[in-house]
Amino acid sequence: MAPRWPEEVDVFSVPHSRMKKLVHKYSDLITTTDFRDEDHLTTLLENLKNVFSEFKAHERIENMLIMKRLRIKLRAASVTSAAVCNCHSDNRLTDMLDLVLDGYRWTQKTERERQLYGRKLRHALEDFTQNFIPHMEEEEEVFQPMLMQYFSYEELKELKAKVIQQHCIS
Ligand code: FEO
Secondary structure, eight states: OOSOOOGGOOSSSHHHHHHHHHHHHHHHHHHHHTTTSSHHHHHHHHHHHHHHHHHHHHHHHIIIIIIIIHHHHHHTTTTHHHHHHHHHOOSSSHHHHHHHHHHHHHTTSOOOHHHHHHHHHHHHHHHHHHHHHHHHHHIIIIIIHHHHSSSSSHHHHHHHHOOOOOOOHO
16 A cells, blocks of 8 residues: 655654564564573563663654644644643553563562563553554554644654654664
């Protein structure tokens, strides 16, 4: 299917392609990790820590560069959008990162306890993924059209370049 927007003004697709790769990565890892094994668990936690730190950086960049500016544009046009205001309002990423960091303490416990932690982590990751994929789709399908409506083409080109640059350096 042809992209709906010219690539040079599509601010979400490139970062989201990276985020979706990370989702696949942890989905594979979680299914192959033997939680009874301390080294397996430690390797998984290191990977998840990096993944969720990257997700948090992604969210920060979107808040700082996209949502904040979109809100200003909407306000200037006297338009209110609860979706834009609430887009990153929950603590899902922070909670996931906390759960991952908490996992290091379980590496020192019994096999049985590590398995219990693994079960909890697996469920939390599934729940997170079920929300994160639709969240990215919402940004692509709802917010990108809003950006097209309220920003000039040149503004969006510049915005996309900044978004990509920030993802590269964070
Ligand atoms: Fe692009 Fe808010 O995740």
